[in-house]
Structures are given as C-alpha cells and as structure tokens.
Amino acid sequence: MPISKAQQISQTINSNWLFFKGDTAANEKVKWEKISLPHSFNTHDVMDDDPGYYRGKTWYKKTIYIPGSWSQKVIYLHFEGANQVATIFLNGKKVTQHTGGYNGFNVRLNDLLQFNPAGITVALAVQVDNSFDPDIPTLTADFTFFGGIYRDVRLNVYEKIHFRADDRAARSLYIATPAVTANSASVLIHGDIAGINAGSTPVSITHVLLDRDGKQIAKNEQLLKLKTGITPITAEFPQIANPKLWTPENPYLYRVVSTIRDGKTKKVLDELVNPLGFRWYQFTADKGFFLNGKPYKIWGTSRHQDNMLMGNALPDALHVKDLRLLKEMGANFLRVAHYPQDPAILEACDRLGLLACVEVPIVNTITESDAFYRNSKEMQVEMVRQNYNHPSVIMWTYMNEVLLKAPFKGQPKRQEVYYQNVVKLARSIDSLLQKEDPYRYTMLVFSSNYELFKRIGLLQVPQVVGWNLYNGWYTAGIEKFGEHIDRHHREFPQTPILITEYGADGDPRIRSLSPVRFDKSQEYETYFHKEYIKAIASRAYVSGGIAWNLADFNSETREEAMPHINNKGLLDIYRKPKDVYFFYQSYLLKQPFIRIGSRNWKLRSGTAESDQELSCRQQVEVYTNQQSEVTLSRNGRVIGTVSPTNGIAAFDVPFANGLNLLEAAVQSSGSTIKDAAEIDFLLLPMSLKSKTLPFSELNVSLGDNRYFIDENAHQVWLPEKEYQTGSWGYIGGEVYRIPNSSRHPYGSDKNILGTDYDPVYETQRTGIKEFRFDVPDGRYELSLHFAELISDQKREALVYNLDNKEARAEKQAERMFDVSVNGIKMIDQLGSGNYLVPETAYSTRLFLDVKDGKGIIVLFTPIKGETILNGIQLRKIY
Template identity: 40%
Template sequence: MKKFLSIFILLFIVGWAQAQQRVVYTINDGWKFKKGSLFEAQLTSCDDSSWEVINIPHTWNDKDGDDETPGLYRGPAWYRKSLLLDKSQEGRQAVIYFEGANREVQVYLNGAFVGEHKGGYTRFCFDITPHLRYGQENLFAICVNNVHNPNIPPLSADFTFYGGIYRDVYLQFMNPVHVATHDYASCGVYIRTPQVDKSEATVEVTTLLTNQTDRAVDVLVENVICDATGKEVRKTDASVRLAAGETKTDVSKKIKITSPRLWDIDDPYRYRVYTRILDKKRGALLDEVVNPLGLRWFEFDSERGFSLNGKARKLIGTARHQDYFEKGNALRDEMHVRDVLLLKEMGGNFLRVSHYPQDPVIMEMCDKLGIVTSVEIPVVNAVTETEEFLNNSVEMAKEMIRQDFNRPSVMIWGYMNEILLRRPYTEGKQLEDYYRYTEKVARALEATVRQEDPSRYTMMAYHNAPQYYEDARLTDIPMIQGWNLYQGWYEPDINEFQRLLDRAHHTYKGKVLMVTEYGPGVDERLHSYQPELFDFSQEYGLVYHRHYMKEMMKRPFIAGASLWNLNDFYSESRIDVVPHVNNKGIVGLDREHKDSYWFYKALLTQKPMVVIGNREWKARGGVVNTDNRACLQSIPVFSNAEEVELFTNGQSLGNKRLEAGCAFFDVPFVDGDNQLEAVALVDGCRVHDLLTVRFELIESFLKDSQKPFTELNVMLGSPRYFEDREANMLWIPEQEYKPGSWGFVGGTPYRRKTGFGTMLGSDIDIYGTNQNPIFQTQRMGIKSFKADMPDGEYSVYLYWAELDSDKKKEALVYNLGADSEQVLAGNRSFGLSMNGVTVLDDLNIARDYGYARAVIKKFMVTIKNGEGLRVDFHPKEGETLLNAIRIYRNY
C-alpha cells in the first residue's frame, strides 16, 4: 500500500511538473448585475434570472453621472457569473485577478468568502484554489461598493467616482510551485538596475517563490535576459530548496551587460527578462514570468531640470483620466492604447498618470513608446485624521509601486495632489492639528515610497496656496514639487504664472520643480474673436497654452510639465458649458482634436507637419464685413516649419512666419464651399494640408441682400460663435441694430460677478437642454430686437433662461474663487409684442418655469409692406431679458 501511494505521489508530481505552464484568460463576458444591498446574493439559491446581463469592463454610473439630476448612485451592487471549468487545470493553483474595481470589493466563490479589497484603482487578486469545482458550474459572486468611506482615499476630487468592475477580470492557473502572485498582486519578480551607463549595466532580479505542495521541493531559478529579437544576452541560475507551503525570496547575483542599448525617449529599447522555475531533478519547466527591462539612468536637478542617459530633456506632456464619451471609465484596452498613441503622435514625452494608477496597458504603452511617466495614488484634496486612512494610503502606495516596479518608463512616484484644497478648518488649534496629521500622512508615504523604491523620485502636487503647504511643512518632504497653476483661468492675471515659477525657484532652494497641471476649459463648439478667460472658446485656449509654453521653455529649472488634461473627462459636480464634464482636455471626450492639440504637435513633434486649425468647425458662418461681400475671419495654421503659405480658393494669402508653431491668417470666406490649402517646407520636405469649409454668409444689411434670406440665429449678450452639432446650425454673436440690418436695441450683456471681476455669461447648468452656451448668456434690459428682412412668413424662436437664482448655492471648490458671486433674482416680468401686436402680456420666466430652465417659444409672424421684424419688450417689473433669437423663413 505504501509503495502504491509513493508511486501515485511520484506520478502526480511528474504530472504537474510536465503540465502546461501558466494559463491566463479573462472572464469578462456574460455577468449578471444588479444594484443594491441584496440579501445572500453570494449563494446559489439567489434568483438572478431578472438581473441585467452585462460585460466587463462595466460601470453603473455611465448614465446617472451625466444626467440632469444632481448626484449619482454610490452604494453596493452585485455581479454574478456561473462558469463551467473543465478538468484540464485540476490540481493547479488558481487565482482570480482584478485589474481594478471601485472601490470596496468582496469576492465569493460557490458561497464561500474568498477575500476583500479596498481602493478603486490598484490591482488585486485572491487564491481560489480550495473553492473551485472542476467539471462543474462555479458561482462567482462579487459585491462592489463605491459609497463614500472616509478612510479610503480619494475623499473628494474633480472627477467622477464611478462604481463597478471597470477593468478586466482574469482567471490564472499555475503549477503548485510557482512565482508568487500574492505580493500585492505584483508579478512576483522585481528588476533593479543599480548601475547603468553607456558602457555597462548591472541588473539584479529578485524573485518570490512559492511552494503550495505539502512536501519540500528543490528547484532551479533561472533568469534569462534576451534582446528585443529574442536572442539570449545573459543567463544566471541558482538552486533553491522550498519547504512545504513556503514562500521564499531569491535574489539573483549581479548580471552584467556590456555595451547596453539604452531605453530612451527616442529609442525605447526593451530587453526581456524570463524568470523560470525548473524542477531541479527532471529539468521540467514549472513556471515562467516575463518582464520588460529598460536600461537607463536619469536625474532631476533643481537648476538644470531633467536629464535622461546624460542628455538634458524637457519633459512636456499631459495628465490623463480614464474616461470616454458615454462610457464613463469602463474602457476596452484598445481605447487606452489609443490615448497613449495620441500623446506620442503629438510629440509628448511625459505622462502624469493621474490621479491614480491606471490600466496596465497604459504603462505598457508608455514603456513601448518612450514616454516618461509619473504614477500616483489618489490621496486628493483632504485627509481623514484616522490611522485607518493612513494605513490604507500606505497600502495603496505599496500596491502601486510593486505592481509597476519593472516599468522603465516610471521615474516618479506621486502620493498627494492639492491635499489642502479642502481644509476642514480655517484657523486655530483644529487647523494646526489637521496640518500636523496631514504632515504625518505625507511623511509616512514618503518613507514608504523611498523604502520600497529608492531608485525613483517622489513628488507631491500643490495648488496655488503656498502658505498653506509651508504651514503644514509639506513643501520640504518630496523630492519634486509639482505645482498646479491656473493663472489666466481661475485667477485673472495670466502673467502671474511666470512670477509664481520664479518665486518657487527662489523660495524652495534645491527643490526640483514641475508644473503638474495647467489649462483652460475649451468647448470644441465655441469660438470667439474677442477671447477672454472662462469663455471656453478654442481661441482663448490657444492664447493660454501659447503663453504657458513660452514661459516654461524659458526656464531650465522647470524640469517638465503635464498640461491638464489629455482628454476631457467626467466630473459629476461640474457645470460650465458642458455639464458634468471638465473640458480642459486638448482632445474631447470622444477624442476629437482641439486646436490646442495641433499647437502642441507643431511645437513638439519632429515629423514634418502642417495643419489648418478650426478644422472641426463644420457649421461655420459669419456676417459680411468686406466690400467684396466676404466675411473675414482669422484661421490658425500649425506647423513646425519656419514659415507657411495659405491659399483660399486658389488665391495665395501670402507667407507668414510661424511663432511657436502658429501663424494666423485673415481668410475672406465666401458663401458656399471654400477650399483652403496650407503649404510649408520642413527640412527640405514639402508638406501641405487641405480643408474644405462650408460657409454660411450672413448679410449685414438685409434689405440690400443679394442672397435670399433663410435664417438668422443670434446669441444675445455674447461675442461667441456656437456650433449646434445636433442640428448642424451656427449661432453667431449679437450686434447692435442699424437701419437696414438686424440687431438688438438697448440693454447690457449679462456678466456674472466673481471674486476677481466679472466673466462672460453664467456658469450654471441649464436644465432641459444640452446646448448650454445658447442659454448661459443674455442681454438684460433689452428694449427691442429688430431685423429688416423681406416680406414673408416666418418662425421666430425666442430663447430664455433665468440665470439668477432665488436660492443660495455652494461654490465649487475647484474654481478657486472664479465661481459666481451669488445674485438672487428679483421678480421680473414683462410683456412682448411683435410688429405692434401683443403676443405675451405677463412673461415671468422664474415664476413660470423656474431657475436655470431652458425656455423656447416659437411665434408665427407674417411680415408685409416692407416693415421687417420688430420684437419689443415691455417691462412690468424688473428687467427684461433675452438669451437668443432664431428667425427662420418658412416661405
């Protein structure tokens, strides 16, 4: 009997030793899903027949995070899936692996509790070997909860806290003797390069080994370094004895590589390190893990900035959020890949992965493309003064570092962003105690990061309140100070930006400085030839970015900058011109390129390029403003040439020198199609760009029009053009009435008061529309709107919204003082007549429709006897108002 048992054990060991190696695959498809705290949803007896069927990646907030109802569902939800596992993997170790789920997770398998995880942005895994049933159905039940928990960062932030399993879920099968997976869901292999130069590199490989059998085993740990073609470069091996159930750390001896090919921004060369565990007696491969190896050295200096492999490089790039239009954060791998490609094509060499670790494919792409990265944990805005909060923060830092330890692109670990933006106290002992605890958290995180990975730099990002951070003693802690600066957006004077840079350089001697955020909000649909801060126009976006880049490039002590942001992203509490969206991206939620993207590409890319700007403006038009019946409008052209020539309809508009990648041409648009061509010479290479612009010419003097009148769409109180993309129509700025023309009579534009002056229009969300800019400006005290169009039958649409509330609202902390000062609406009512006929006697927008509600009234009007259209406003109480007018000729 003993002999038979020994033979059985021997055959079993040989069997798993010769079995296929790691098997890893996703189980993303066909989950049952239901929101709520459901009783015993982990049990097989739970009836999920009526549950929604979904695929992972998934979030339950993609719709309610972008609707008109404030707030979104934050609470528990359940995912269930029955999965038949065949017997091919029986006898192996099994792990369920999550790339990310927000933000508290409990996992059950076949009714048994498997494990839990706290934190929404790092990976985690659980050993499910004891609970699997091979050859049978297995019930996976997962509870995910995104409710606010004061002990789990982030507490608050300017992005939406989506709930759900929004990244891939895997099953992973391994032999019982394998490279460990339980070390914070890392790969179990850590590669260090303590010495690298052009002549020689030293590599150390640390491996965590696990023996999950009930007997000791002798293994050979082999590390093979191969070049990018797969050719072996170096190899080491070591014998290790593992006791039953033991996990042991094995550190390879130093591996020398002579004349290494370096990982660099322009040549991101990667070796591969194969870590193999072999049965020492039989030579059978038990497990294998592959990791990238990038050989490089780098330095940050407080005066000279950043250098890589001994060469000075200015790091210029973006931050990035993991959002997409109507998908929330539940993105496929291909969409993450696309984003990093966008950054590389722009010429960016830096990505601030913020404000949390992101999908592994993001890091993989940065390694491949030569993009230097900083990665940070989501300790944002504030801390909770508890040990549990501190411990959770420290655990997140360890997860982040160990999971991306081997990435050659990672050179900075970050751990706090604008942490004093939401101070719970403003003065006294409570504030002092809060400062001290925040300092305690910061020092604990700094110590953790430096202990975990002394080879990289640490960074903390501050907002423009340096005194707060000095009082809290936070400016001394990290190796790199990141400054989030928005002068010319949240603060009025754009030139204060460079003064703050020089102040920081003078004040914080020896500290490396980076600009970790800067950028204005830009709505692709808005344009203005009178750009100003907070108008969200493409044109002001260019003014802002050109200024910031000019000043940063002047200063070698600025090691780098990450503009905010690569893409627009959802922020449920925001309003502005696009509700629930922070539109500071240089590409949109759907990745449409804004002019600011082309500006950076012209400035940063080495590949010859020329692009005509405003190319997304499809429904374009304007008022005749030249003697030859054209509309002169400015067009930007972007190129990395020295000069560019622009042609319109075959006629040259001349050559212009480019300044920081931009040249501006006044283009005489005519009615109909306009053919634009830009031509430039870059390093002897001729490049050109073609753009067809369909232009709607609007007559200024309607009675003398050579073109039949069809429609007129005017936003009152506004100098902006707005493209209504749903209807393919253009709204144009207002003008004052002159006989024979059209325009307003009387009144003043609505401008909201802020902490430092006035701004165009309102920043409130207008309910009942997704065309906020039409309703966010208005002319107050208007007497009339007149248009001297020809006789005919017309539809006249009048647009209103009450922009002054009768209720106080909370200021949005992220606007840093740029919020409107509260103006409480008085009672205002007025009558309305058209060509002398009373159409409304007592219109009171606030009374009849409420605050911030879009109101459109359509009137049918017959114009005869050459009288044109006259809309008169008759005040009864308070001021009259009008937001927009549309005049459409029926026949």
Template identity: 30%
Template sequence: MRTVFTALATLALLATSAAANDRANVLNEAIAATRYWEHVEPLNDGWAFFESDQPDAPAADDDSAVPVTIPHTWNAHDTLAAKQYRRAGAWYRRSLTLTRAETQGRLYLRFKAAGTHAEVYVNGALATTHLGGYTAFVAEISSLVHPGDNTIDVHVSNAEREDLPPLDIDHNIYGGIYRGVQLIRGPTLGLSRLENGGPGVRAISENVTPESATLRVRAVIDNAQPEANNVTLVAELTDAAGRAVSFAQTSLAMEPGRRPITLEMPDVVRPDLWSPSSPSLYTLRVTLWDDRNIVDTVTVDHGFRFYEFDPDEGFSLNGEHVFLKGVNRHQDVYRRGPALEAEDHLRDIRMIKDMGANALRLAHYPQDDVVLALCDRLGLIVWEEIPLVNKITPDEPFAENTLAMLREMITQHAHHPSIVTWGIQNELLIRSQNLVAEKRALMVRLNEAAHEADPTRPTVMAAHGIKGYLEGDLTSVTDLIGYNVYYGWYSETFPDLTRIITEFRDGQPDRPHMISEFGAGSDLRVQRADPKRQDFSEQWQCAMIESYLDQAEEIPWLAGVFYWNMFDFGASHRGDTIPGVNQKGLVTFDRQVKKDAYFLVRSRWSDEPTLYLASPRLTHYEGDAERVFKVYTNLDHAELFHNGHSLGKQSTGFAWTVRLDEGPNTLHVTAPAGAEEHHHGYTVTYTPTKDTE
C-alpha cells in the same frame, strides 16, 4: 491623372494596412506582457449583474440579473445625466466549471480593478476583500472550489467611505468590475501570485551607463506543500532579438511558505537604453525547477535607462537634457466610463504620442497594466500616482489604506521602465488649510514607504499654490515638486505664470520643479473672434496654451510641463457648457474630434509635419473686416491664400491679417515638407454691420 490618383490610393492603402499591422503587433505584445504567468485565461464573459446593494449574495433563483461582459460599470450613463449618480453596491455572479485535474493545483482569481471596494465569494465562502478602486488584487480559491460547477459572487461598491481615498475629487468615482478578470493556474510549489497583485518578480538596475548596467532580480517562491523541496531558481535576460545577455541561478531547500530570493546577475555590457525615441525593452524570464523539471515561469519586461532631476538643470535621460512635454490622462470615455478594452488604451496612448508628447501623468490614480506596457513600447515617460487628492481623514485606517494603495501600485508597476516617479498626493491643501500637520505626517509615511518599496525612483507631489505648502513644510517631503497652475483661467492672466512659478521655486530652491497641470476649458460649439477668460471658446484655450508654452521654454530650471488634460473627462458635479464634463481636454470625451489646441501643441512638440489653419469652426464674422488668421505649423515656411490670392509667405509668427470680403471667403494655407506639399483650409462668411458698411 487617374494613374497618379490610383498609385496614391494604393500607397495610402498599403500605409494604412502597415499601420494596422503595427498597431496589432504593439497591442498583442502589451497584452502578452501583462499576463506574467504561463497559465492565465481571461474570465470576462458570462457574468450576471444584479444592481442591488443587499448584504448577501442574490438567491440562486433571482431572475433580476442582467447579462454583462467585463469590463463593466453601472455609471456609464447616470454620471452624464445628473450631478448625483449611483454610488452604492451591486453584485456580479459567474459560474466556473472545473475538471478534477484542474482542482489539483492552485487556482487564483485576479481582478485588475474593481471600483472601489470589493468582496469575492466562491461557493458562498469569502475568498478575499479589497479596498481601493485602481489597483489589481488576487484571491486564491484553491481550497474553495471542487470538480464541476462553482459559483463566483463579487460584491462591489463605490459608496463613499471615510477610510478610503479619494474623498474629494474633480472626476467621477465609477462603480463596477471595470477592468478585466483573470483565472490563473499555478503549481503547489512555484513562484508567488500573492505579492500585492503584482507579478512577484522584478529586475532592478541601480547603476546604468552606456557601457554597462547592473542587474539584480528579486522573486518570491511559494511552497504550499507540507514538506521542504530542493529547488533551483533561474533568471535569464534576453534582448529584443532573443539573445541571452545575462544569466544566473541559485539552488536551495525551500521550506513550506513564501520566501523572497535575490539573484545578483552579471552586468549587461553596452545595454540598449530605453528612451521615448528608442524604447528598447528586454525580457526577464524567471523559472523555478525541481530536481528535474521546470515547475513554474514568470516573464516581465525590463528596460535600462538612467536619469536625473536637477533643481537647476531640469531633467536628463541617458545623459541628455530632455524637457518633459507631457499631458495628464483620465481613463474614462463618453458613455462608457472606465470600462475600456486594451484597444481603447492603445488609441489614447498613440494619440498622445502622435501629438509629440514624451511624457504622461496618470492622474489621479494607477491605471491598467496595459497602459504601462504601451508606454514602455511606444516611448512615454510616466508619472504614476495614488488617489490621495484634496482631503484626508486624520486616522489610522485611512492612512493604512492609503499606504496599501501605494505599495500595490509600486509592486504591480515597478518593472516598467517608462515610470520615473511615484506621486503621493495632489492638492492636499486646496479645500482646507486645516490638518496641515496631519497631512504632512501622512506624506512622510508615504514618502518613506515609496522609497522602501522602490529605492530607485524619486517621489513627487502636486501643489496648487505655494504659501500653505511652504508654511506647513510639505514641499520638503518629496524629492520633486509639481505645480498645478491655472492663471488665465480661474484667476489672473497668462503673463503671471513666469513670475508666480519663480516665486514658487524660490520658496524651495533645492527641489526640481515641474508644472503638473495647466489648462483651459473649451467647447467645439463656442467660437469667439474676441475670446475672454472662462468663455469656453477654443480660441481662449489656444491663447492660454500658447502663452504657457512660450513662457515654459524660457525657464531653464523647469523640468517639464503636463497639460491638463489630454481628453475631456467625466465630472458629474460640473455645470459648464457641457454639464457633467470637464472640458479642458485637447480631444473630446468621445475621442472623435481633436480640438484646435491639439494641433497647436502638435505644431510645438512633434517632429512630424503639421500644418493647421486655426479656428475652422469659427465660420461667421461680423463687424471689422480685418481679421488675423493664425496657422499652427512646425514647417519652415507657409503661404496663406485668400480667395485664391497669395497673402505672402511667413517663416515665423504665422499670423496673417486678412481683409474679408462680404459673403463667402476661402482661406487656404500651403507649406512644403520635403517632396510633399501640405494643405489646410476652409471657408468663412463675413457680414458687415451698419457701422462697418
């Protein structure tokens, strides 16, 4: 027995070590894939934080600063303490020491995000301003720096602005430089770093089949020199083994300024197609040459796939029908807010993937570059969207800022094969049925801008109902429609889903449809043998999910579902059983506990063996001694034992009626999976009442 135990322990240790190596490799690849340019270094340490909303940068001798490391937010704790949290400005400061040689080329600061509007100063001079808290932006600082010590001051504010979405939301608007900062060095003649915060290079494959794929590469050359230069632009696509599969180049005289160039590449023969089960990636390397040497290089990922959303057939990928089994994700974590490291994003994406999901909606805003790179590598189909949620301001500044957010999102993330659709609004009629014409007009502009920036992907909207959206003709604007449905939580009952979703579809039958949100709140402390709507019990959450998944599987035209939400998330205004938290997650806010609902979904979506005896935290029963115990499993059959006695095997349903004994009761379920035997169980206590004695 000891030998077997030791061998098993050794195998477990080896498996753990291999998994850790795999995680490190995936993470390192994803981080490297989001650097894009050759000379990029993180600028995350050595910052000073001044929690002051003064209009001017703090004085040089201001000693009120607190040392911080980026990513950083000032709302990690106050959003949990009260409904009203700090929405104001603050200052960040850092010294940047440069040699004379380092000041000869071009220098840029890239902020991966700052919430929600920022001004960047270098040595007291304004370098750039940026509106929007969820996309990257770049400041060129070449003319503002000098050899020696330089001072970077950044004013960031999350104060509400009527010209900046989101205006009304069910999540926190965190302040701070909550994603990383990069220092980028480039030549005076090179590839542009000033393309809406993105890499400035993109490969487009409009016609893809298993036999061949077209390839077109777009790059922007930036010449800051006073005279024209003869240059050659070279693009090479390599597969995962490093073999070149397509190559093209062009030579031109590059005048001063920026100029977009398009290269028509040779078709790729028999491409390795990207999918959730086989996320094959290629590497596009674009180089710029002068007469003799490489002067600049940009590297981005590329993936080949073809897909279709059909109003009657749902979603297909690479010629095969795929039901989108998705979740939504917010980017914050308990007592940390959105100030996360790449390792945090990897943990989240792996947890989503391990549950069996094949799709992810990034709600309600663009997320970190690394998140998309991880979805590319681990295989998740992505719906990404801008933060146009619930309300608008009906004027041109608001519209222009929203359009800018859309263009930045697409420019920065269009090279990711995991993304299949761009979202342009969420529940714009939920707060008010007013301004419908203005809301539709803005949607039309956003839809047109999305197709102009990316003709290869459809657009999508998320509605909370159908009547107002149909009457206002909002449902005809986007290519796809998602519905946020909570029947059985906020109103009505579970069985209403099929009827109501069908009514929605009948109103706009020429569009493909998805369920973009559904969910119920739960609290690990709330356990009910007789759950009720909005009681926040794990049992009600599971009952709702089970009903929704059962119904969704029987709707042939439905492209997919996205559960709301994968993780509990911050919502300071909420006063539920855990104040300040939206509790609809399948996993707790701190990522420490997978709720019962996680295992329910995993048993429905994952191919990996799953066996889970439901309600392990419901440890005490009173009243009726006969109770039904459910098992969530994807195995062929399972056997339940009560106090060591078999209650029989089941191959469907997986629900046993158990007559509990007074006092402790041990429940244990087993199921074979190949050569392995899976187990799960726990002990409950039963106390008869006077009526049942």
C-alpha cells in the same frame, strides 16, 4: 539553449455575467441584467440633469467552471480593478474583501473548493460598492468615481511551485537597474517563490536577458532547495556591456525571462517574462531633468481613464488609443492621474516610449483616522509592487492638491492640527515609497497656495515638487504663473520643479475671434497653452510641463457650458483633436509638420463686408515646425505668404458663402508639405434686404461674444451686436454677469435644465428694450429663448472655482414683462410666476408676416423687474 515555455493558464472571464443595482443579497430573487465586463453602472446617470449619481451597493454574479485537471494547480481569481469596495462570495460564502478602486487584487481559490475529476462549477458573486467612505481615498475630486467591475477579471492557474502571485496581487519578481551608463549597466532581481508542500524540493532558477531580436545577452542560473511556503530569491547581472538605452525616441526593450525548473526532471514549473529598459535619469533643481546624461525637457499630459457613456469600463484598445494619440502629439511623458490605471497603460508607455509617473488617489482632503492612513499606505504598496517592472515609470506621486479644501474653517487651532496631520501622512508615504522603491523619485503635487505649503513644511517633504497652476484661468493674471515658480525656485533652490497641471477649458462647440479668460473657447485654450509653454521652455530649472488634460473627461459635479464635462482636454471626450493639440504637434514633433489650426471649425458664419464684397474676413492660424514661409490658399487662390512666429502663421481669410477649401503649404528640405481643410461658411448679408445675398436665417446668442456651433442642426449662433439700420441687433440693456465673480467675463456657470444648448442659455442681456431685424417682406419663424439665471437655490461653490469657495445663494428674481412683435403683444406677462422657472430653459416660436417694408421689431416691456433675452433666431419661410 532555447527557452522552454511553461504551460501557464491565464484566461479572462469577462463574458456572461449578471448584474443587479441595489442593496440585496446575491441569492435573492431579483431581476438580473445580462452584461459583460468591463462594466460600470454609472455610464449614463452622470450625464443627466439630476444632481448626483448612484453611489451604493451593486451585485455581479456568474458561474465559473474549474476542470478536474486543475486539481493539483494553484488557482487565483484576479481582478484588475473594481470601484471601490469589492466583497467576494463563492457558493454563497464570503471569502474576502478588497478596498480601493484602482489597484488589482487576487482571490486564492484552492482552499475554498472541493475538487473532483469531472470538474466543478462555482457560483461567484461580487458585491461592489462605490459609496462615499471617509476612510477610503479618494474623498472629493474634480472627476467622477464610476462604480463597477470596470477592468478585466482573470482566472490564473499555476503549478504548486511558482513565482509568488499574491504579493499585493503582483507576481513577486522585481527587476531594477541600479547603475546604468552608456558603457555598462547592472540588473538586480529580487522576489519570492511560493512552494505548496515543497519541503526541500530542489529547483533551478534561471534569468535570461534577451535583446529586441531574441538574442541572449546574459544568463544567471542558481540551484536551491525550496522550503514549504515562501522562499526569497535574488539574482544579478553585474555588468551588461554597451547597453542599448531606452528613450522616448527609441524605446528599446530587452526581455528578462525568468524560469523555475524541477531540479531533477527539468520540467518547467513557472516562467515570467518582464520588459527591461536601460536608462538613467536625474531631476535637478537648477538645470531641470536629465535623461541618459543629457538635458531633456519633459512635455506631456495627464490622463483620466473614462470615455463618453462608457465610464471607466474601457477595452484595452481604447486605453492604448489614448497613448498613441499622446505619442503622435510629440509628447514624451504621461502623468497617470490621479490613480493607477489599466495595466495596458504602462505596457503601452514601455512599448511606445513615454516616461510616466503613477500616483495614489489622495486628492483634495484627508480623513484623520487610522483607517484612512492604513488604506492610503496599502494602496501605495499595491501601486508600486503591481507596476514596478515598467521602465517607463520614473516617479511615484501622491497627494494631489491635498489642501485645496481644508476643513475646520474658522477654527485656526484645529485647522493647524489638520495641517500637521497632512504633513505627517505625507512624510510617512514618502518614506514608505522610498523604502519600496529606492531607485525612483517621489513627487507631491501642490495647488497654488504657496504660502500655506511653505509655512507648514509640506514643500520640504518630496524629492520633486509638482505644481498645478492655473493663473490666467481660475485666477486672473497669466503672467503670475512665471512669478509663482520663480519665487519657489528662489526660496527653495535645492528642490526640483515639475509643472504637473496647467490648462483652460475649450468647449468644442465654442469659438471666438476675440477670446477672453473663461469664455470656454478653443481660441482662449490655445492662447493659454502658448503662454505656458513659453514660460516653461524659457526656464531651464523647470523639468517640464504636463498639460491638463489629454482628453475631456467626466466630472459629474461640474455645470457650466457643457455640464458634467471638464473641457480642458487637448482632445474632446470622443478623442477628436482640438486646435491646441495641433499647436503642440507643431512645437514638439521633429518630422516636418504643417496643420491648419482651426481645421475642426468646419462650420463658420459671419457678415459680408458689404453688399458688393461678398466675403467675411476671419483669422486662421497655421501651425508648423518649419522656419520657411507658409502660403495659404482659398479655393485655389493664394491669400498670402507669412513667415511663422513661434510656429504660427496667421492669416485673415476672406471666407465666401458656401464651401471654402483652405490649403496651406511650406517648404521643407527642398520639398513641399501641405495641409488642407474644408470650411462651410454661412455668409450673412450686411443689409438684410440685399438682392445679391438674400437673407435666410440668423441665430444670435445674447450677452455673448462667442460663436456657438451646432453642426447637427447646421447652425452657427453669432455673438450679439448693437442694432444698425439696415441690419439687425439689440437696443438697450446690459450683459449679464455673475454677481461677485471675477472669473466669468459674462454669463452664468449654472447647468440650465431642459436643454443641450447651455452656452446659449447661460448668457443673457438684461434690461433689453428692443431687438430689430430690417428684413424684407415675407413670412418668418421667430424663436425666443429665455432662462432665469438668478435663483435662490443654494449652490455649493465647487472646490476648483478658486475665486469663490463659499456656498452661495441669490435672492430669487421677481420679474414680469410683455413681448410684442411689430406692435402686437405676442407674450403676455412672461415672468417668474409662469414660464421663467429658475435655471431652466424656456423657448417659444412665433410666426409672423412682414409687410410694407417695416421689418421686425421685437419690443420688451417691463412690468416688474428687468426684461431678459438669452437667444433669438429668425428664419425666413418664404
């Protein structure tokens, strides 16, 4: 028989809100800003140069209309998410408060309103407070706690008899598949029906299982008499023959249509439609992960939910876009980290085919208080119940790197108590998760301190151990990654392992032909992932690898090359793929694939091989999943043909000045697949007085071995080099390095104020004597760039900087020096007493005429302390 549809009402009320940032009563006369939801009040202050961002009280208000026809209905306000404490007022009266910024919550309106046939208007006000609270997770983390009503708000309207809607804001109908094989499957349903003044009302409950085409596969029907209040229900499809299995490659979804009908009139009172996927899976300690009885390596990423200058306040389409990009990369898994995200995320995982885990936001530390424990457990229950009916979810996760920043340093006895309280909370959460959902795995996510986790017994708590490891990034020795997980497998041979984080920063503007650890280049990021993929793939006992992170994301406390942004994404913060994304495609995709790896390095520069050979050779990698030879051409001429190794064909490309069209081709099953990329190359003459390639412009980052790309200005900042006659370069000095840091190869990790060119100002040559340009006669513009990197400002070492966790301050530098150009003193006594303000960019432009073939000699004469130079630019005017 056809399924009758209930006339449910669920409408967003995102438009026409008023907003005020401040601690004031909602009815005071203040200047309100007109906004629409989703909305965050931290979209811009997290990106400015002032440390910190607004964490405090704000107000949202709007008028809602309740028609008279709803007077016999049950009405809920549903908030998908408000960070992090939301207090709800109706008509000036406080009605409820919700704690926690990442789960949904409901407000039942019926008992709060006086209905009339003409309808009523209601003044809704919401105080949202994202202040730090020691009793509310998350306490600290390497991401930004954006405040606001940043997800949808809905009015949901039900009949008086309905599937319960206030079970931690979940619809109380939970569907599990306790037993699945290739030949049969069982379905178990349990939940609650809410009946307002039901009093022995007879109802029929039907559950119909439909396949993808809408064909009825099974039906369960039962009659019962409701009692007033909550009536539990259960139902079962004990045996579904030959189920079509859900996999990431074929995410086959059934639907379960659950209906409540009046037992006498057959009127539909409520109806729910839930997705259902038949799959079975297992994490093993020796052979990794199995899906539907077959070995299945997990490959995916974690994801944060923010976009540039939007915070977390995204429309559903942008959430889904992220998952499409993840799927197009060839991934089969999403770690929803470090908190539950928009409902659209798991809906898309079900539909697109992405296995998933979701976690509660306990990160870095805990508070040893009953309120913290209570809030942690409540968030966990909300998370499970609101996300239960998603076949994509195979695991619930908790406590990310929870001992990364343990308190009570120097108090070993007190610290030991803290450790045991962490273990106690972990056991409590793990037990509660297994009670809430006995059909899915639990996972606790660890940082690198293996000895500590082993000693206190935390490694023994979860069903699956997740490792966040950054050997070769935060700590030296990329080979130690494999040693770490091999040790864990050797000492805990019964514990399944999943690599839940690994990654390296790749600033989209920074490139290197000789990448090194922590240079922030895309080339090192790609190298890092190549090595980790090899290590994970070669170990059968490792269930898989989850890269950190899908896209660059906001972390307000970060400084470094791109302040306030964590650049470990495979996509940049605007969702533009980096080189490493293309490498993953070549490794993971099944369909024929070829891509020029550094296709986004569209603006390059370098020096010609000679005044006769007007080209500059730089390496380009081509990624492919084909085994046959790859051919690369430039402007129609074949450069070479290379057999790929581990999916990579590397070429030395002779770039010419101007436009270079690269075309890569490989044979696949008798046909040719191709890719192309346009590279604009700014070729510099070997001899600056060259007649065949006249000099025009040069930009140099001192103390640097990288290329900094400024596409907006159409400029490439070259790595420094020592002076050679006829060319250009520095004389004297040393590369600046952070004192007592084993991590940074050169430069500083400070946010340089007053500039967006942080990578240029963070590197420096100290004690420089001269910089020379052997240019022809003419008029020139010379720009000099300085930044005092040594400061007595005390800076808290951020928790993720594993080589230095202590607060540190340096002795303020005292320096003074003159700068002369071609024998004329242009800058007198530059130093800490005037323009060299610590951690602040200072630049000046000088104009000069070069005569008599003398070129340009910039002389740095010390008066007190050492001379410095961060960047230098020269442009020929005529």
